[in-house]
Amino acid sequence: MKNSADIDQLLAALPEDATCYGYCPDCDEVHYLTEGNSRRYALELMADLEQHKRIDFHRPDSEPLFSTDCLWAERGGQMFGVLECVDGEGKTVVLRAFSGQFNTRWQAEGWVPPTFDLAGYSQLMAKIEAAVKLMTANIEACQQKADQGKLKFEEAMGSGGRAAQKECRRQMKEACNALDLAKKKRRTYSQSMMNDFQELYQLHNFKGTQRSILNVFYEERGIPTGTGDCCAPKLLYAAAQNGLTALGLSEFYFGRENKASTRFHKEFYPSCKNKCQPILGYMLCGL
Ligand SMILES: [Zn+2]
Ligand SMILES: [Zn+2]
Structure with missing residues (x-):
């Protein structure tokens, strides 16, 4: 496995008409196509897209979704x-x-x-959406508790005795911590799911x-x-x-x-x- 500077050098030495290339660590060389x-x-294909204004032009019945208007x-x-x-x-x-x-x-x-794997993708999406929905509901509940806690604390600071203030502060802190934890949980879950998605490739x-x-x-x-x-x-x-x-x-x-x-109509x-380059080799x- 070469370092990135050596790989860049190999890529720079490619024929000018190479259109698709990447370094292959197995062979320790760059593979390419022109x-x-x-x-x-x-x-x-460009002419077909221009003429038919849709991507399902080889079918007699077109689907509006496949129009190139988008x-x-x-x-x-x-x-x-x-x-x-x-x-x-x-x-x-x-x-x-x-x-x-x-x-x-x-x-x-x-x-x-x-x-x-498209079927695996759909299954995974459904699973993630359900889990995220639950976690979001939990975050919302925690948010409510934290807001209430803050309100109560402010009230206690205005009128309550020291003991009540202390207790309200403790409750408020607890609610805020629970909220942070719930948010963190959703974040790490999303990150961990990225791996599962990539495993489908x-x-x-x-x-x-x-x-x-x-x-x-x-x-x-x-x-x-x-x-x-x-x-x-x-x-x-x-x-x-x-x-x-x-x-x-x-x-x-x-x-x-x-x-x-950086991208213009009909340019190659x-x-x-x-x-792409890190996987094309x-x-x-x-x-
Ligand atoms: Zn190879
Ligand atoms: Zn690409």
Whole structure:
């Protein structure tokens, strides 16, 4: 395993047309893909999006939810990706992905699925929502008690004797401590659940191995939210799972420019550094 400066040096030495790359700790080298012929398919996809103004354009009956109108709304556009692959018989297969969710949906016909177990995700979400609801109710009850405690204490300070004041102060402190504890409990619960979510991301690569994203992400910092949801990991995951060989990858942005002004309509971008590069080396391994 190289240090981050050495990895950066390896990445800087990549061919300029590399679109998707990452350091693979197993091989101690950088694996990468160029765009190959994928740009042609990406341009076709762009044209389809422009013409049909929806992402389910291959279906006769459209769902309003899949309209591209949302890509021009306040929150801005979205990344789309195309992976050119070849199957066992040498036939070209083109996979398409949108990053993250499209308008609250993880899945849409004609697009690759997310890189995590969607059924497990739904179960986990339901479990978390129920638990958080209980904890929130508890926080609210504690808040009420703490407010009452403060009020009583203030009253005692105005009119009560010393003993009553002391007792009210004790009760107030107790209620405030209970409130802090309840809040802390909810916070640590949410944090601990992040691990469970990330465990749902079981990444595949072209060597035929599978590993949790928690083991794949090699950088010391925590795994950023949304890691594994970009187009490149989704596409590679789908290709590896379906026994396809990936040949070329293109990712482009479609829609209203983002708030940070780093993404522009119909521009192509390499895989992101923050979330994707620390997992793509593993995912590209074996190609
Ligand atoms: Zn990314
Ligand atoms: Zn490797």
